[in-house]
Amino acid sequence: MILFPGTPPHWSSPFASIERMRLRIDLGYDGGGFYGWARQPELRTVQGEIEAAIRKVLHVRADDPESPEIRLVVAGRTDTGVHALHQVCHLDIDEDVLARAVGHMNVTPEVALERRLQRMLPDDIAIHRIRRAPNGFDARFSALERTYVYRVCDNGRFVDPRIRGFVVAIDETLDMDAMNQAAALTIGLHDFGSFATPNPGGTTIREVKYARWHRADPGVALHGGAASGGYGEPVPYAETGLLCFTIVADAFARNMVRSLVNGCLQVGRGRKDVDWFAQKMAEPKREGSTGPAAAKGLTLEYVAYPPDDQLAERAQAIRAVRTL
Template identity: 70%
Template sequence: MRLRIDLAYDGGAFYGWAVQPDIRTVQGEVESALRRILRVAADDADEPLRLVVAGRTDTGVHASHQVCHIDISEDVLQRAVGHMKVAAVTALEHRLQRLLPGDIAIHRISVAPEGFDARFSALERTYVYRIVDRGGEVDPRLRGCVLHIDDDLDIDAMNRAAAMTIGLHDFGSFATPNPGGTTIREVKRAQWTRIGTSPLVPPSGRESGRESGLEQGYIVPTFESGLVCFTIVADAFARNMVRSLVNGCVQVGLGKRDLDWFAGKMAVPKREGSTGPIAPQGLTLEHVAYPSDDQLAVRAQAIRAKRTLP
């Protein structure tokens, strides 16, 4: 049977998603915990317990909602129950959450619908990159998920650059293809926004200001107040694509490059040093969307085809 696993993680202490020998990765931690719970040896060829993920994240990149799947035999799944008087899938969810380290959280484990593939059935992925520039106050508590830039960013110029990415393009200037793959992707949305500053508990009426003894400066701000956020949605992303696009937009926003330069990078998909990836900590995978259950297999089959430009 196939299980769908929805999870989140703080990527700061991981060398990315994909399992690698002798270093800490998200996939490695989850698979190791699954083998321990289900009493499966790492070299068991009959029950490999290998996760397939919607989108591999790089070293230091976070996910507030990642999706993966795993194929497992029903008799092995039953080992998760133990003394618990719950269904096997529920038992596995509870045990996995308790066993995993604090920088990984399991949202849900469920039996996957027929035709579901965490990677190939996905319609789109949404990433958000968060920056605090000189126009905002630096909160050291957010250093693990927000990039600090010393200068002011020109949001209008960055949005003009981002608008060039929307549609079906070859992002070879900003990404590296997988072996046998391409850097052709369809971007559905790409937008920079400076989040307005707003308090978590705004003062109002008699409770406002000095009458309540609560100064405006002590009103707790919301998490993203003052941040510059880049939201990008695409059917899929090539390696380093999001962080490289962010870097290109930031160079435009800082006045180091102009829009003609960015347009040239989009027109000629050739990788070179000025379009490398920006620091990873500001990037979070926020959402993975899937079609209705009856379209899962159709979508998976279609997306496996190698894409070309018209």
């Protein structure tokens, strides 16, 4: 058996017995041009674009029932217009099919697939890395926590044109202290039925580990020779002054983050008070004033996983229906 440089010793040749393997794919995307993550007929989605590119690289025909299935399983489905700095998904595939990506490259099949997808996919999707997943890994169920950030430009200030695609502009000056009083009420294990929609057979019970609004630090970047006392003027970082909401949870129900953001924004604008928010947390009942905020302000920043020897145990535990 010939091994490519850097090939793990357990990698099986496509000319030996065929084995099924799981790949972990780390990626990011600008969600502005997509109808969310999940594949939908006739609509442009992140999953649809990546699966189509994988089929092209591996010479797999979508209309051939005899062809292997190409289906990505993601850590968390993002809605229409929501972005991801660091998303994770997995793909189960036969070794011999994956080997088609190698061609004339002197690399492992997973590296070959990574390089070909990086060149083939549109500019609003970036493949960070593709590697063989450890035993027990499930992109969705093995995840320990997900981190989202929602970015707001308030007080009628202009939005830096470079970041306008992932920032929501608001004319009012928001009361950050009041918003943080509301956000603090979400921490812990709660039924978020006032702010989320359950999946079929699921619940809106989730555990929030961190939730806080903060102003982006007014740091400056120096261009030209200013750093050494020469020419140039100080330039503010693109996110300086933005009001950012960071929330970390084991998982999120549908529309949960954007609806919590909308609730906080209503408090920050003075339209509702913290007691109103507390009542919504105490009585998990969906109603019109807790609908989701605009999608473009939301970014999935990070997905965390346990050590490899705990992946399977975590996946099994998280599949259980949660209760309070």
